[in-house]
Amino acid sequence: AQKVTQAQTEISVVEKEDVTLDCVYETRDTTYYLFWYKQPPSGELVFLIRRNSFDEQNEISGRYSWNFQKSTSSFNFTITASQVVDSAVYFCALRNAGGTSYGKLTFGQGTILTVHP
Amino acid sequence: DAGVIQSPRHEVTEMGQEVTLRCKPISGHNSLFWYRQTMMRGLELLIYFNNNVPIDDSGMPEDRFSAKMPNASFSTLKIQPSEPRDSAVYFCASSLGGLAWEQYFGPGTRLTVT
Numbered sequence: 102a103q104k105v106t107q108a109q110t111e112i113s114v115v116e117k118e119d120v121t122l123d124c125v126y127e128t129r130d131t132t133y134y135l136f137w138y139k140q141p142p143s144g145e146l147v148f149l150i151r152r153n154s155f156d157e158q159n160e161i162s163g164r165y166s167w168n169f170q171k172s173t174s175s176f177n178f179t180i181t182a183s184q185v186v187d188s189a190v191y192f193c194a195l196r197n198a199g200g201t202s203y204g205k206l207t208f209g210q211g212t213i214l215t216v217h218p
Numbered sequence: 219d220a221g222v223i224q225s226p227r228h229e230v231t232e233m234g235q236e237v238t239l240r241c242k243p244i245s246g247h248n249s250l251f252w253y254r255q256t257m258m259r260g261l262e263l264l265i266y267f268n269n270n271v272p273i274d275d276s277g278m279p280e281d282r283f284s285a286k287m288p289n290a291s292f293s294t295l296k297i298q299p300s301e302p303r304d305s306a307v308y309f310c311a312s313s314l315g316g317l318a319w320e321q322y323f324g325p326g327t328r329l330t331v332t
Contacts, residue, residue, distance in 0.1 A: 136320055146309065146323035192261065205274060206251070206321060208261040 103128045105195050107209035114183055115217050122178045122212045124193030130154075132198035135169065135176045140211070141189040152176060183216045190214070220244070222324035224310050230330045236298040239327045242291055243312030251311040251321060252285055252295050261309075267293065268315065300331045 104127040114120045126135065137149040150160065152169050160167050164181045180187055193209045223242040231237055243250050251266040265275040267287045275285070282301070287293040297304055307328050311321040 138323075144307065144328075145325045146311075148320045148322060151320045205263055205266075207263075210260050 103130075103133075103195050103197055103205075103207050105193050105207050105209035107191075107193055107212050109212045110210070111213040111215070113215045113217065116185060117182050118216075119179060119181050120183050120214065120216075122180075122191050122193075122214065124176045124178065124209060126174050126176065126193070126195045128174075128195060128197055130197045134196045134198070136194040136196070136206070137167065137176075137178050138192045138194065138208075139189045140192065146192070149178075180214075183214075185216050185218055188214060188216045222310055222312050222322055224308075224324035224327050226327060227325060228328045228330075230332065231300055232332055233301055234299045235331075236296065237300045237304075237329060237331075239295040239308050239310075239329070241293045241295070241310030241324060243293070243310070244322055245291070246314070247312035247322075248290065248315045249313045249319075249321075250287060250293050251313075252293070253309040253311065253323075254306045255309060255326070256306045264295070297329075300329075302331045305329055305331050 106125045108123055133154045135152045139147045139149055150167055157169050157171055166179045168177045190211045190213050192211045194206050196206045222244055225240045249268050252264040253261050254264055255261045262277055264277045265285045266273055270287045283297055285295045307326045309323050309326045311323045313319040313321040
């Protein structure tokens, strides 16, 4: 079975603070894919990043960065110098390449991020 | 480029009525997914299609739910008869073929069953 845990239910920061959203996953597969999605107050789900299990390179995109560590089964997301527009629910997700969960995208419960001015 | 299109955006219906949700995936995408989002259960995959063929419908809650994909550019999710516990936001998503590709979500349909 596969599972994604986002232990932080809610995070509140003040603008310009850095914030890290944690994601821990469980899977028996050796090949899998990890994703982060953003759900702003308007409700749509916006794709942010995809990471393959065989590529542990960290990635930076503007103020966003992702730290993938297979040894701890974690795929954490950091926003540097947060802004009010970053306020949203952020979901981490896992997709296996085989087994009974073939192809299924499993989402974590989400972390509600509120950035105060 | 147009994203995933869903209609209607909001639907309010009475218990027992039939509800049909519609989705047009991104052109060229050959995988389509239906999800349901509620506060209690979060995001749940209901069913997904690859090349118009249902691959996994294990998430469909019960026989009252059915989904079809008659062609590459259209899918429907039908609930008959609807019940108040079906109230949720229903998302459609599409992706290029293959597991590595990210899914792009539509704006969702907010369903309220009274």
